[in-house]
Amino acid sequence: MAQEHVLVNPTTQAIVAPFDGAPRLPSLAGTRLGIIDDSKRNADVLLEELVDLLRTRYEISDVKWHRKPSASRPADPKAIQDLARDCDSVIVAIGD
């Protein structure tokens, strides 16, 4: 006769607080763009090209650039706050 046993689950679940995403921008023209360069090799090359395209095609007005000290570390919360305050949209990209 099989016996019942209670096992402690050794795994965890992600605890994600509900949040509403920011409203989409109707147009990029005249808006301020933020960039997080994660410092992976060629991330700067990719992002600079993207910024050029966004300037010429979509007429973004201003760019604020943040380069992380280490690709593996999360962005500094202060840098994220500054970007949120000063920019209308932000691009985060990994180049490898």
Place this chain on the structure above:
Amino acid sequence: MTEFGETTTVSWNDSLEAIEKCYELGWTDGLPVVPPTQERVAEFLQRAGRQAGEVVGEIRERRREITAGKVAANAVMAGCLPEHLPVVLAATEAMLDPVFNLVGPSSSMGGAAVLVIVNGPVAGQLNINSRNNLFGPGNRANATIGRSIRLILMNACAAVPGLFDRSVIGHPGKFSYCIAEADTQTHWTPLHVERGFSPDRSTVTVFASESPRQVRATGYPDAILHAIADAASSLGTSMSTSGSVGDPSARLRQGQVAVTIAGASSLWTDWSKDQVKAYLHARIKRSVADLKRAQVLPQSPEGTPDAGDEETYVSLVPEPDDILLVFAGGEESNMSSVIPSWGPKVASTAVTKEIR
């Protein structure tokens, strides 16, 4: 929900079925585990005087909290004895310290393991091996404490191979990677004392690192250190590559390195740890010419080194104290090992915590 969080009720007829249940639940590292029954987990926590719901740390980027109950469940599965739990808890606390930046080494293609180095009286009390077969099998404490860390990473920190853990090749230390320093058998200052703890305290130091590279050098201190420095200066380690560092003036990643030295302490009578570290630090370096040939540094369009490149060297380790020097390994020979860091020092730094 219970005081242990989520539980799972299963039934089995015998121990083989019990082991298979844990495989079915997806909780193992590929080897059989001891089922984490509520009773066994409670015994572990009670012996350590810790509460199941006590938060040991969090891995913010994955939105997960790691409790003492989860740590204990994984330690039970790894085959630990109850008295091993405080070591596993301290190691978990250390690797969840923001300075360690666990999200990096536990997800990176670099395939790091977390090396656990135990110092202080607890190493003797728990029979944690610091001598023959240092990184090898045969000792329960080393095997199961090290294995607990991997199970905690996979189960509680979501570092599941192929999902968050993107290791390209990984290494055998990812199953288990725990050693002690033979700190009572040397005149050298123990690692934990170098790192600010009192000698009568017990600690764990965690280090995100590649596999050990054995260095077969015996004889005289200078000869041994020369060989260690040569092995540590290899192309192809994280320390001797570039990229992923934001500082534009950094030519290489540079990282910490652990070095173990075995044999008789008497060989080093005229050397302190500081002297050994200074000697090694000055020699763990690579020529600009070699770094260009390996395309770690940008090459000239012709692919040939520039004048002076053969004579110009770049250090691979930021400071002498970034060499974690550990007296450990068999007494039979002065064999050593070099263990390069997983990544740049700016991405992950070794952390030491007291075992309570």
